[in-house]
Amino acid sequence: xxxxxxxxxxxxxxxxxxxxxxxxxxxxxxxxxxxxxxxxxxxxxxxxxxxxxxxxxxxxxxxxxxxxxxxxxxxxxxxxxxxxxxxxxxxxxxxxxxxxxxxxxxxxxxxxxxxxxxxxxxxxxxxxxxxxxxxxxxxxxxxxxxxxxxxxxxxxxxxxxxxxxxxxxxxxxxxxxxxxxxxxxxxxxxxxxxxxxxxxxxxxxxxxxxxxxxxxxxxxxxxxxxxxxxxxxxxxxxxxxxxxxxxxxxxxxxxxxxxxxxxxxxxxxxxxxxxxxxxxxxxxxxxxxxxxxxxxxxxxxxxxxxxxxxxxxxxxxxxxxxxxxxxxxxxxxxxxxxxxxxxxxxxxxxxxxxxxxxxxxxxxxxxxxxxxxxxxxxxxxxxxxxxxxxxxxxxxxxxxxxxxxxxxxxxxxxxxxxxxxxxxxxxxxxxxxxxxxxxxxxxxxxxxxxxxxxxxxxxxxxxxxxxxxxxxxxxxxxxxxxxxxxxxxxxxxxxxxxxxxxxxxxxxxxxxxxxxxxxxxxxxxxxxxxxxxxxxxxxxxxxxxxxxxxxxx
Numbered sequence: 001x002x003x004x005x006x007x008x009x010x011x012x013x014x015x016x017x018x019x020x021x022x023x024x025x026x027x028x029x030x031x032x033x034x035x036x037x038x039x040x041x042x043x044x045x046x047x048x049x050x051x052x053x054x055x056x057x058x059x060x061x062x063x064x065x066x067x068x069x070x071x072x073x074x075x076x077x078x079x080x081x082x083x084x085x086x087x088x089x090x091x092x093x094x095x096x097x098x099x100x101x102x103x104x105x106x107x108x109x110x111x112x113x114x115x116x117x118x119x120x121x122x123x124x125x126x127x128x129x130x131x132x133x134x135x136x137x138x139x140x141x142x143x144x145x146x147x148x149x150x151x152x153x154x155x156x157x158x159x160x161x162x163x164x165x166x167x168x169x170x171x172x173x174x175x176x177x178x179x180x181x182x183x184x185x186x187x188x189x190x191x192x193x194x195x196x197x198x199x200x201x202x203x204x205x206x207x208x209x210x211x212x213x214x215x216x217x218x219x220x221x222x223x224x225x226x227x228x229x230x231x232x233x234x235x236x237x238x239x240x241x242x243x244x245x246x247x248x249x250x251x252x253x254x255x256x257x258x259x260x261x262x263x264x265x266x267x268x269x270x271x272x273x274x275x276x277x278x279x280x281x282x283x284x285x286x287x288x289x290x291x292x293x294x295x296x297x298x299x300x301x302x303x304x305x306x307x308x309x310x311x312x313x314x315x316x317x318x319x320x321x322x323x324x325x326x327x328x329x330x331x332x333x334x335x336x337x338x339x340x341x342x343x344x345x346x347x348x349x350x351x352x353x354x355x356x357x358x359x360x361x362x363x364x365x366x367x368x369x370x371x372x373x374x375x376x377x378x379x380x381x382x383x384x385x386x387x388x389x390x391x392x393x394x395x396x397x398x399x400x401x402x403x404x405x406x407x408x409x410x411x412x413x414x415x416x417x418x419x420x421x422x423x424x425x426x427x428x429x430x431x432x433x434x435x436x437x438x439x440x441x442x443x444x445x446x447x448x449x450x451x452x453x454x455x456x457x458x459x460x461x462x463x464x465x466x467x468x469x470x471x472x473x474x475x476x477x478x479x480x481x482x483x484x485x486x487x488x489x490x491x492x493x494x495x496x497x498x499x500x501x502x503x504x505x506x507x508x509x510x511x512x513x514x515x516x517x518x519x520x521x522x523x524x525x526x527x528x529x530x531x532x533x534x535x536x537x538x539x540x541x542x543x544x545x546x547x548x549x550x551x552x553x
Contacts, residue, residue: 027503460488525545
């Protein structure tokens with residue numbers, strides 16, 4: 001039950017503190033006095049979108065705080081679900097700053113907006129002035145049927161499974177696109193990989209070695225001539241080797257006469273040995289060097305193949321070609337593995353579809369079983385509100401495809417008068433009749449859902465007189481089990497209230513402010529008299545007001 005409401009800096013409300021009681025509470029006031037501003041503020045408690053435009057003073061934040069007594073509402077599990085400490089007196093607070101950013105709290109613990117919506121929906125239901133438009137929406141009709149079917153847990157499980165089904169379906173579509181793309185590229189990728197695989201590239205400097213070998217083969221004769229000339233200059237008669245040998249002999253002959261000659265002799269001997277080693281290696285190279293046209297053809301052919309692939313793939317070295325080969329192999333491997341992924345995903349999708357179909361059948365059965373109950377209850381309530389000849393009937397069709405709520409196409413139809421047929425609510429009912437249908441629905445759901453608090457914003461539009469009195473009686477009956485707060489322009493309904501509040505505006509030179517106050521018995525009498533006759537309080541209006549209040553009591 002809503003115990004207390006505090007509003008600061010919201011629209012025309014500068015500061016407002018309201019205490020509420022159980023039973024039926026009524027809020028009245030002239031058009032434009034700000035009654036619906038109260039609904040807007042309470043909508044923030046329900047988690048509706050916040051907007052900085054509602055700030056009366058942009059320099060201060062807006063704060064809406066609602067205090068609930070939930071000691072009898074059995075909401076312990078809800079606190080556990082959201083990891084909150086349970087308290088019989090629970091305070092929900094919403095704050096909006098000048099930038100339009102909002103924060104929400106339950107018992108001073110910060111919560112997310114989704115948590116707030118889940119939490120507040122179990123405490124409070126608001127019927128706004130535009131909610132009658134929901135009667136034109138078959139989706140709302142389905143929600144009503146589900147409430148009567150009492151299968152909330154099954155509905156929630158189905159929604160979760162359906163979301164998983166759609167996610168899996170989207171994943172399958174993406175995989176199939178990848179598979180199709182992979183198939184289109186498979187032959188080309190295979191051809192590229194075969195080119196590289198057949199080349200069997202060696203990562204250990206093969207390309208550089210082949211280049212050196214090709215250069216050596218092309219210049220083989222020139223190399224042999226150069227080596228031969230070098231050998232001759234070093235090792236022939238009169239060459240460097242002979243001169244070094246003679247010089248070495250001369251030094252050896254002097255070693256006994258001059259100190260240090262032996263060191264020079266040793267150094268020269270090292271040079272002589274080095275020259276002989278060089279000659280030996282040059283001779284070996286000469287023997288190894290020969291012009292081999294067949295080998296040159298093979299080497300150049302391999303170099304050409306490598307260069308062709310380097311140019312084809314815009315690469316600069318064989319290491320990059322080897323990396324490309326690995327990448328192509330991985331892509332081809334992926335393209336073959338996608339096939340198995342697609343098959344596995346299809347199997348999973350069919351399993352999920354089967355589970356959904358079974359749950360959908362259970363939902364359909366529960367809904368159809370609820371049709372007689374909802375028709376009987378709402379028809380009885382309509383009869384109580386002077387629609388004795390009216391009937392509702394539920395139209396049912398089975399859809400081919402599964403949707404977010406199953407595969408049931410459900411719509412509540414109305415026959416407003418004797419002799420007329422059943423038709424869509426928007427076509428069969430007047431504005432006043434729609435008001436009564438909506439109140440009948442709200443009344444029945446209130447009993448089913450055990451909602452602690454329901455708020456009606458002019459649900460009585462389009463009616464008057466005896467019908468208004470009957471609607472007031474229904475609200476009074478609802479107030480025996482739930483807290484009902486109603487904004488109304490009708491004295492017949494206002495007279496039923498346990499507590500009566502008045503919304504009014506006051507203006508000064510700077511601004512206009514909205515206030516809401518609880519009326520005393522005398523003030524209430526005057527207010528209902530004004531609602532009956534206008535601003536001037538006549539004796540007749542006062543007597544009529546007294547009569548209404550007596551009936552209401």
